[in-house]
Amino acid sequence: MTSNHDVVVVGAGPTGLMLACELRLAGVDVLVLDRLAEPDLTTKAGSITLPTAAALDRRGLLPDLVAAQERALAQFRAFLATRTGPAAGPRTPPPKFLGHFGALMLDGTLLDESDPAFAGHGPAADVGLVPQQELEALLTARATSLGVEIRRSTPVTAFEPDADGVTISASDERLRAGWLVGCDGGRSEIRKNAGFDFPGTPPQITAWQAVAEMTGTEGLRPGWNRSARGVYAFGPMPGRILVVEFSGSPADRDTPVTPDELQGAIRRVTGVDVTVTGMSSITRFTDNARQATDYRRGRVLLAGDAAHVHSPFGGQGLNLGIGDAVNLGWKLAAVVRGWAPDGLLDTYTAERHPVGARVLAWTRAQIGIMRSDPWADALRDLVADLANTTDGTTYLVKQLSGATIRYPLAGTHPLIGFIAPDLALADGSRLAEHCVDGTGVLVDLTGDPAVRAAAAGYPGRVTLVTTTSTDRPGLAGLLVRPDGVVAWAADRDEPDPAEGLSAALRTWFGAPLSEPAPRRSEPVSVRSR
Known part of the structure; x- marks a missing residue:
């Protein structure tokens, strides 16, 4: 039996869920397929940018974001309360969370909030510290409330596009859709099998991000830190640790991470004899940076990490995907509903590709100043001097926050x-x-x-x-x-x-x-x- 849908979205992460919500809001019959049996609860992005907060505010979700941020801040305060010793750092959250650029923490007291780029965004501008897990749960609930069907444990095994739509094989079922959208992550099978070009640069790092039970952490400094052997971030949630080594790509990215592997990386980079006694969340990643040359091939489209991959530094990946979904959703819905003007769907790539290219450039720049060599040291000192000024901090925050994104209309x-x-x-x-x-x-x-x-x-x-x-x-x-x-x-x-x-x-x-x-x-x- 073949079931028919206007759009099939592959991937039930934040990008796929946001896209499904936008399509369903416009009256489109959308089905979401995901290969995983349950949502991925691995700790990933920890914040959202201004465009993401504004997009969710426009859909009535601001109260949910505020509540999620309050929960994150409560965890942040709990983490700070546990700190003792010479590396304890501050005991209260900073007055304004700005994040970092290449492991250079940005000082909220240097930000010029009167800059026009920050004006007029309403209460959404006060929301930022929303972890990806919270956002994904929020979007799952919204999609369900809108009537979106989400099928888990349903990998797409094959698909055949034609002039009128796409025939999809998923598990033991045959589906027919007018459009297929790959939101299935950086290793997207939709992208690979549809033949999208995906040029870019190879990885320079191996990195680990975990929520772990550890002893001997008194010598770890909260926040982002750089050593002669790499970079690490400790906090802002209890047990959260991120470690970066400039050793290229791991030999086997699919091998499960063990406590010994994480412990060895922490000790090498930090020089602190931390002992890892357990892990509730762990992921291993690189800074492979690639971007599809076009986000559409006929009836198949890409969004989120399926369209572009890069290191997570600066908190851009999650937000870039949400931006793709918000831009694509109403345009694809207009095509499905039959009122789209000529060329509307082509503006998706035209508008979003430059934004993605900019993010790739910024993440590569951060890798450049995080390295441990004399050339990177000199460049990092220069960037640090600039960042330690009001103009420098304001410029970096404007770019990282997404406040300067403008489409060429x-x-x-x-x-x-x-x-x-x-x-x-x-x-x-x-x-x-x-x-x-x-x-x-x-x-x-x-x-x-x-x-x-x-x-x-x-x-x-x-x-x-x-x-x-x-x-x-x-x-x-x-x-x-x-x-x-x-x-x-x-x-x-x-x-x-x-x-x-x-x-x-x-x-x-x-x-x-x-x-x-x-x-x-x-x-x-x-x-x-």
């Missing part, structure tokens, strides 16, 4: 291409709260009849919000894509503020309709505030 307004500011509106709501149902949002701040007339042709695709705001008083209006990116904006002092709006609507939402054609079974009304 048509239009001259300075907001176009960036994540929309989270405007505080006259009725007490925030702009993010009007994005929950996943449509585009057209905000009219002046009551312009031309804006209302333009929105009338897009029922179910674009929600009109007519209101006022004291934020950005010169702004007349803006069009926000479902992924939160500003596609059109105008100021009040422009001769024709609505100029360019119709073109932007056609570019991103297709031709206007002569009568309502909502994308779900019930009509989506135009709201005025």
Whole structure:
């Protein structure tokens, strides 16, 4: 028997789950397949960036993020409370968690928070310390609530794309889908079997990240540290240790990590006689850095680590994958629902590939200053001097936080291409709260009849919000894509503020309709505030 679906997503990690949520929100029949019987609970990424927090806020998940961050901070405080001796470090969490660049800890007191890149993001900007395990559990619950079917213990063994879709063999079942999306990680079978080019650079390191029971840790310094033999990070959660050796790739990446292997790496890099007595989480990784030249081949697409791999330093991998999912979800849904303008799906690679390439470059740069040789020492000293200034710290944080991501969209307004500011509106709501149902949002701040007339042709695709705001008083209006990116904006002092709006609507939402054609079974009304 063959079952049919609009989209099959392979991989139930954060990228695959986020993509499935976005597709299902748009009324698409999506099935998620994962080879694992249970979610992978290995400790991985420990934080989310601004674009990720903003994307989840736009879907109504901010309270869940805040709660997850509070749990992470409680663990951080518990870790600090256990520290004694000369390497104890601080006893309270830093005033603002900024992370690190190449194991150089960034000082929150040097950050210029008045920089325009940090302005207008609302309460999402205060969320960052959310571990990947928490985020994955949150997205699993959301996907389930939306009606997404997630099948575990179901590896994809073969697939055959054609002009109209993809035939998929998964376990003992045969599936038919209009589209297949590989979100199945850095060793993606979907990428390999579909024939995507995946050029890049070979690994320089072997690294281990674990949550372990250890004795003799009094000599370990909290945070990121560099020695003559490598790099290690201790904390911010009890038992968490990360160790990096510049020894190239391990001989066999598939061999399970033993306590003796982890203990040996810790002792070599730190010079401290730590004894590992148990492990609740352990992973071994390298800095293999590669990127697919295109994220689409016909009816097969890639997202997340399936499309790009790199070292995890700087906390970019998880967030890069979420960004892919948010960008792809609404575009693929538009194609499935039949209203996508020509070339819409091609903009997925065009917009996300440069972002991925930038992350690969930044992770390679961090490997460069983490090495232990005279050339790396000199470069590291230079970067450290720059980072120890307000301008240097602010620059690094802007890049690491994702606040500077801008897509090359048509239009001259300075907001176009960036994540929309989270405007505080006259009725007490925030702009993010009007994005929950996943449509585009057209905000009219002046009551312009031309804006209302333009929105009338897009029922179910674009929600009109007519209101006022004291934020950005010169702004007349803006069009926000479902992924939160500003596609059109105008100021009040422009001769024709609505100029360019119709073109932007056609570019991103297709031709206007002569009568309502909502994308779900019930009509989506135009709201005025």
